[in-house]
Amino acid sequence: MGKDYYRVLGIQSGSNxxxxxxxxxxMALKFHPDKNKDPSAEDKxxxxAEAYDVLSDPKKRTIYDQYGLKAGGGSSSGGQGNSYHYTFHGDPHATFASFFGGSSPFDIFFGATRTRGTTNGFDHGDQDMDIDMDGEDDPFNAFGRFGFNGINGFHHGAGRRHPTESxxxxxxxxxxxxxxxxxxxxxxxxxxxxxxxxxxxxxLNPDGRTMRTEDxxxxxxIKRGWKEGTKITFPKEGDETPDKIPADIAFIIKDKSHPHFKRDGSNVVYTAKISxxxxxxxxxxxxxxLDNRVIPLPCTEIVKPGTVKRLRGEGLPFPKSPTQRGDLIVEFQIRxxxxxxxxxxEILKQHLPLC
Structure with a gap:
């Protein structure tokens, strides 16, 4: 008969x-090497995993129940002597990952904090989580709600997949x-x-799981003439975690308020106050x-409310042609x-026109 797989999993031979x-x-959560530090935990x-691989497969289980499986042989086969051989694929972690839908459910619940105890960039010191697998408060029961309780990671009737696929x-x-x-x-x-x-x-640190904070x-x-709203993006410069690609970091240009000018595209507007x-x-x-020069602007005609004068080429550089510039627009505010x-x-009444 070889190994008693039912005994390994602690169940009866008629278990469903x-x-x-x-x-x-x-059993897998109890003896997972990341959780159980006993030297024999790895072999257990x-x-x-080997027991589950056989008993969860209807064909393998039927053969096992009828004839037994001799470990160490080639593929399952039958003959007149009812001699069947079985070789476990040898990767219990792949079976574990396929069942739970990830390399480690400890990471799903605790992430990198399980080994380093860091949360949002603040180091809380080394810590580990003790979990009672036998009690009703077993947090891994949540896997049932998330769909990880099916055979090899699938719900009933959803089919099978290769143990290492996930x-x-x-x-x-x-x-x-x-x-x-x-x-x-x-x-x-x-x-x-x-x-x-x-x-x-x-x-991420070189181990691929714990993290560090760095500046x-x-x-x-900033190129000449760039417009407000221009976005500069630095790819993948954000936080890095075991499960996420670092976010891009983007900067959106916004104009600072100016004591004398306001921007209008590539033009700048200046308000001149006159009496x-x-x-x-x-x-x-x-x-x-903007380059600290002063331009004298003669106003020989009457400046009416709403009068605008334009100084050509004294504005901001064009973004796509920095050698050319917009205009400096002068608006008047009459005091x-x-x-x-x-x-x-009385003098003004006599000399000012009626229209």
Whole structure:
């Protein structure tokens, strides 16, 4: 008869499919080498997987129940002497991963914190979790709710798959892009600049399971004339975990408020404040520029409300053609006097036109 697989799983020979699965789950979690540090746990873990591999397969179980299986032979075969041989595939971890739908259910529940005790980048010291597999509070009962209680990881009637399929076919998913606003002055857009941003992120250690926190400087090159809303993306510079691809980090350009100018595409707008006298009698207004020059702007005609003057080529560089620039648009704000003397009012009545 060879090994008594029913005894290995601690069940009766007449146990049904559900009882076999339940027994395997309990025993495999109890003797998993990541959980059980006893030197003999590894061999016991393999023996449990071998027993489950035979008893969970109806054909193998039928042969085992009728004739027994001799370990160490070739593929199962039969003959006149009723001599059947069976070779376990030899990877109990693959059986375990196929049953639970992952390389380790401990990682599903506790992630990297099981070995290092880190949560959200804060180190809480080394710790481990003691779990009572026999009690009703067994947290791994949750696998039933998540669909991990079927044969080889499937629900009843869903078919079979290769024991190692779930390990090799699972693909990591990438977290959503992490977006930050980057405030930039109009002078920096005018000249172009490089911003240095320090980020703190989590990275996997060489063991592929525990994590560390590290700082990194990202150099963000702001090109001349870039528009507000331009996005600069740094691929996969976010947090890294055993189950996730690091997120991209993106910076969205936003204009800083300016004491003199506001942006209108590649144009900049400047508001010149003049008196009523200057608006009526003429004046010269000194207009500042983004490169710290001053341009005299003669106003020889009457400046009416809503008058706009344009200084060609004195705005921001065009993003796709930085050698060319937009315009500096001058809008006027006319300051009216708070009061005027009676005699001045009479003079104005006499000399100002009615229309």
């Amino acid at each position: 499919e559900e009882e076999i699965k339940k027994a395997y789950k309990k 873990f393999k023996e449990i 390990v090799h076919s699972r693909r990591k998913v990438q977290d959503p892009t992490v977006i930050h606003e980057l405030r930039v002055s109009l002078e920096e857009i005018y000249h172009g600049c490089t911003k240095r941003m320090k980020i703190t992120r989590r990275r 990194k400087i990202l150099n963000i090159v 009523l006298k200057e608006a009526l009698c003429g004046c010269t207004v000194n207009i500042p520029t 009216f006097p708070e009061r005027i003397a009676p005699q001045t009012r």
